[in-house]
Amino acid sequence: MSEIPDLPVSNGRRSILERVSLVWLVPLAALLVSLWAAWQSYADRGPLVDILFEEATGIREGETELRFRDVTVGRVEDVGFSDTLEKVRVTVRLDPDIAGYVDGDAEFWIVQPEVSTRGVTGLDTVLSGVFIEAAWDSVPGGLVAEHVGVPRAPLLRSGEEGLSFRVTAGSGVQLIGGTPILHKGVEVGRIGPAELTADGTVARAEAIIYAPYDRLVSSNTRFWDTSGFTFSLGANGAELDFSSLATLIAGGVAFDTVVSGGSSVSDGADFTIFADEGAARASLFQNDGAPVLNLTAIFEDNFSGLTVGAPVLLDGVNVGEVTNLNGIVDEVRFGDANVRLSTSILLRTSKLGLAEASTEAALDFLEARVADGLRARLVSASILTGGLKVELVDVSNPALAALDRAGDPFAIIPVAPAEISDVSATAEGVMERINNLPIEELLEAATTFLTSANALASDEDIKAIPSDVRGLVADVRAVSGSEQVQALPGQASELLKEFEALTADLRRVVEKIEAANAVDRLLAAVDATTEAATGVGTSVEGVPALIERLNAVAAKAEALELQELVAELSEAVQSARLLLSDEGTRALPARLGDTLAELEAALTELRAGGAVDNLNSALASASAASAAVESAAADLPDVIRQLEHLAAETSAAVSGFGENSELNRSARAALRDVQDAARAIEKLAQTLERNPNSIILGR
């Protein structure tokens, strides 16, 4: 019992190491480890950022990740609402090493599965749930604690380069968000979600063209819509056109830089998307950047058919287009409650041909022209479609009006009554006229005529004419070409020389008359001459008969029908041939030659023997002989006239068979020969008639 108190004593002796158990190191270590771990996790914890979204589709606290380039850089810690419950506030714990990059330009959007015509995106989120994707540049700009999330992924992701610009949908173009931009079939960009402008007039969208293709875009670049398809039925047959199946479904926008030399484009530029390639290209040449002038024209009549985009013509030149159409009722202004057509017109000042293309210059120009009677009026653009266009024309006797430069919103140009042709009336009139044409009668007459012509042409007599005419021509040619006739002028000239000689002789004879009495002999010679002249007269007697027959032929030809005429003609031709082939006719020149020879002989006699005694009677006889010759010759013009008449008749008859037929040509040639022959004879006759003494006197 007494030893027990020793224990506390022995306790007091022990050192502190002996008294304190080493086990205390264990909780100490545990505490240190815990504290270190706690501090570590606290120190490693990144900052919080708040992101405001319209809605937090699928976001879950503690699970939804924040990803940057598909690497998890944060996690949603809290999902709540903004102060006014208008937005969802998603609080994200960021990784501390990227926190510095989450500056003002960081963008956040929620990635969720999306099935569209362009394919399926965000498929991984189907299994893993949605996540928040973030994009920021590579320059740390200090943490910004609150961000506003964007509704969808931006077109240009972080690290991507490209040209960002704005596109406006032209008329007839439907902007579809996410549409790819194609260049020669390669996707080089994308169109962002489309939205309407504040006034609701046009749709526009952000668009992007990725580097390095952004340098393909210049101020001369034009975009057009390639979505859908066009079907055209034309001269080349039916044509179905679409650029690809993908664009057919999902739409597409293509562009091209048609004209080089455009200036480079910076971010934020504006482009228009045209309905088709043609319009896009055409616009490049239309829109030259010159200022445009807007006008208003208020038309009294309200015609349908005028559309936005209809051309505006000034003196036939396309200077602009209709940009807007509105009905307008203004009882105070117009005095009645009729609906008028208020048309906005856009004029391109460059098209007006002014030295200075400016709106003011154009207004001044128009004002002057309006004072001279320039008016706007509606005219038919196409009879078939009933489309209208606006024409600026000078009208005669215009009502007094002036360009209202104070018009709101645009200057108001006075108008003239419309000139619109009613398509149905015009077409009906045309059809009626066509209908009234006597086509059947015409055809019948033509048929009859052709039948008659055929019968006539196939007639044997007609067929015989060419050969007859040819024979006649040959005969005439034979006559005119006979040696005697040809020799006639030569003989005549010889005869004249003889006459000269004779005259000289006569002078000598007259001198000798006093000396020698040769009158009796001369008288005898004159008698012989008279005989000779009579011979000539009888030989010429056949000619009037011929003329009479020809006259009869001509008379008959005038009286008879064509066929009979032809028969008569051929008869006449035959008669003419007979006559020409008559011995007497052929002998006529020879006889003339004989007569002259006799005359010569007589003169020779005269020269040889003294015929002074018979001089007076001889002269009287010579005079009578000359008269006989004259009367014989006087008949010649008649013959010639008759021949000419016959030739004219024949020519008229022959010309009825066609201008250019072989027969006609031959006939004409023949007739020309006949005429030539007649003219030759006429010439001779005229010479004889004009100066019958020339035979005797040689002049």
Place this chain on the structure above:
Amino acid sequence: MERAHPDKKVLTARQAGLVGCKNCAEAWPIETQRCGRCGATLASRDPKSLQRVWAWWLAGVICYIPANTEPMLLTKTLFQDEASTIVGGAIDLFVYGDPGIAIIILLASVGIPVAKFICIAWLALSVQSRALTAPATRHVVYDVVEYIGRWSMIDVFVVAILSSLVQFSAVATIEPGPASLAFAFSVIFTMLSAQSFDSRRIWDSFEPVERAP
């Protein structure tokens, strides 16, 4: 209860001038330094016992905190990643219609460890303050604590088995969370704490000498 009546006078070995060898249970006179049979050091009372108890206990409590705050299981399935703490997992089980298992997990992972902490602390405090609670009762508590301590590891076993069995690559994977390690340490430390307790001191409160120095 019958044998541990407070009023009953108990004669301890120390009062009898004896010391027992803890290795071979041979009784020796109290002055004896070493056991003559097995050679173990003899001590009537372990003077650092309470210190060790408190040290292990504290380490156990420290480890128990992250064991509950950190996730126990990391479940990765095709659709989601899930990290559940002990209590969270039990609540999930309860909510999703498995209250039995939820209660078992709660008992094994929360109830028993917490009860152990309380019991050990109470025993240690009662020894220090020589409280008059029936020593027999306190011994029963001590026995229960020591016996039941190992069952707290059931949660760790579940985690170990699940994470070794459920490894189906992307479809489903279960991995032990940081809490499992902390929880295992916590259980180990509390077991060591309970073992460090010198149960002989339970009876010291009845020693009149000690009470009136």
